Amino acid sequence: MPLTWKIISGNRIYNLVPHSKMNYKHLFGPVNSRRLGTSLGVDLIPFKYCPLNCVYCEVQSTTHLTLERSEYFPITEILTELDAFLSTNPHLDYITFSGAGEPTLYSKIGDIIAFIKTNYPQYKVALLTNSILLHDEELRREILVCDLILPSLDAVSQEAFEKINRPVPGVLSTDIIAGLIALRQEYHGKMLLEVFIVPGINAHDAELILLAEAINAIKPDEVQINSLDRPGTEDWVTAADPDTLKHVKKVFEKLTNSKIEIIAKLKADPKIEVLDKDIVNNIKSILIRRPLTAEDLASTLNLHINEVSKILRQLSSEAKLSISRENRGVFYQWIQ
Numbered sequence: 001m002p003l004t005w006k007i008i009s010g011n012r013i014y015n016l017v018p019h020s021k022m023n024y025k026h027l028f029g030p031v032n033s034r035r036l037g038t039s040l041g042v043d044l045i046p047f048k049y050c051p052l053n054c055v056y057c058e059v060q061s062t063t064h065l066t067l068e069r070s071e072y073f074p075i076t077e078i079l080t081e082l083d084a085f086l087s088t089n090p091h092l093d094y095i096t097f098s099g100a101g102e103p104t105l106y107s108k109i110g111d112i113i114a115f116i117k118t119n120y121p122q123y124k125v126a127l128l129t130n131s132i133l134l135h136d137e138e139l140r141r142e143i144l145v146c147d148l149i150l151p152s153l154d155a156v157s158q159e160a161f162e163k164i165n166r167p168v169p170g171v172l173s174t175d176i177i178a179g180l181i182a183l184r185q186e187y188h189g190k191m192l193l194e195v196f197i198v199p200g201i202n203a204h205d206a207e208l209i210l211l212a213e214a215i216n217a218i219k220p221d222e223v224q225i226n227s228l229d230r231p232g233t234e235d236w237v238t239a240a241d242p243d244t245l246k247h248v249k250k251v252f253e254k255l256t257n258s259k260i261e262i263i264a265k266l267k268a269d270p271k272i273e274v275l276d277k278d279i280v281n282n283i284k285s286i287l288i289r290r291p292l293t294a295e296d297l298a299s300t301l302n303l304h305i306n307e308v309s310k311i312l313r314q315l316s317s318e319a320k321l322s323i324s325r326e327n328r329g330v331f332y333q334w335i336q
């Protein structure tokens, strides 16, 4: 017998299984996010299914370059995890669709958002997306009830777009911009547009001017300038130096009407509670999705650095822990 029945979106009902002891496969964190505060991550997509293979991707190269929207995992599996965790009434600033793939590839994302909004309306929902599928009217309709959408746009010229984002062949940057403009016209929540600066490709004035024109057409609430903080997929990608970031900010401020921010660094949040009492599993689930330093982990999970360092030392005997030394420190990643 099912434990609970949940109404999803007016006329759809899903049958959830009992969840006394849950091994979370799709939820991670909550993490202390730079932009979202205490954020429960929801990963809807198999590892590295994405329409892009960005040179700066902090996870690793895309293994499945695809535009196909599908129910990659049974929706009841994801809803059961959400129901198990949210029914404990955790403190969260956002429930965020993100992870190691593009969340909008999940064909039932609309039902999952509707589930949260119907059954746990006290929580705000955020979506991180690379914007590729926003030309799809049906997808745009599915995500309209999000409280916050954080789409990306790194380049306008097709040449720079292909160099940075390495899309599925045939994807045009003009279509992405058209999708973003259409979303802005239909969506009344908050939109923060992220522009990732890759020195040598999109930090020169010609590309910045094109980006400023696109920003004026899209009209996001804010533009967030980002740069490499963790190791990217390609070794040649470097972080933009502070002067470059300030220059980008100045150009956008001069040429657009949007608020422009350079994304700030992590700060510890004392309110955070971790999803999994088993800290080791929680660290692994975060390191599967992105490489972090011990300090990043301590800050993200609000743990003492000594505790994190001790766990990383224990895990370092396992072949799955990849360790790399970068300019910003030693980065750890858990390879599946």
Ligand code: SF4
Pocket: 050, 051, 052, 053, 054, 056, 057, 058, 059, 062, 099, 100, 101, 102, 130
């Ligand atoms: S950065 Fe995001 S959009 Fe780019 S390849 Fe990685 S997961 Fe895909």
